[in-house]
Amino acid sequence: MRHRKGGFKLGRNTSHRRALLRNLVTSIILNDKATRPIVEKMITLGKNGSVHARRQALAYLMGPESVDRLFNTVAPRYATRPGGYSRIVRTGVRKGDASEMAFIELLDAEQELSEKAAKREENRAKRREELQKQLDERGPGEDSDPSASAA
Numbered sequence: 109m110r111h112r113k114g115g116f117k118l119g120r121n122t123s124h125r126r127a128l129l130r131n132l133v134t135s136i137i138l139n140d141k142a143t144r145p146i147v148e149k150m151i152t153l154g155k156n157g158s159v160h161a162r163r164q165a166l167a168y169l170m171g172p173e174s175v176d177r178l179f180n181t182v183a184p185r186y187a188t189r190p191g192g193y194s195r196i197v198r199t200g201v202r203k204g205d206a207s208e209m210a211f212i213e214l215l216d217a218e219q220e221l222s223e224k225a226a227k228r229e230e231n232r233a234k235r236r237e238e239l240q241k242q243l244d245e246r247g248p249g250e251d252s253d254p255s256a257s258a259a
């Protein structure tokens with residue numbers, strides 16, 4: 109009988125399941141999109157900030173850049189929050205095999221993403237203004253395509 113045997117099998121053997129979860133946790137820390145209990149444990153390690161916690165995170169995560177991002181960017185974002193760092197949004201079923209699909213993301217990541225989008229929009233507006241100035245300086249009588257006048 110399988111009473112009180114915790115954990116998710118995910119249809120994989122032990123080593124494959126561990127590798128899958130490690131990759132998911134690493135990708136959510138790098139890209140802000142993973143498996144809830146393990147990610148929350150990693151963020152708690154990041155909030156601790158000790159050398160021992162950093163070594164524990166490095167032993168689990170797949171690269172030093174993910175550990176740096178965890179301790180420098182992600183953990184300070186949740187310094188005052190006691191838990192519940194991630195959100196799972198179900199998106200329905202996949203058309204091909206009717207498998208349930210979901211987005212798993214860190215909370216408050218929208219703030220950082222919206223700041224990046226605002227910077228992008230400012231840069232686009234500057235470029236538009238510069239192009240408009242260049243067009244205004246040419247004047248209405250000048251041809252925009254120099255090769256057309258030569259032909």
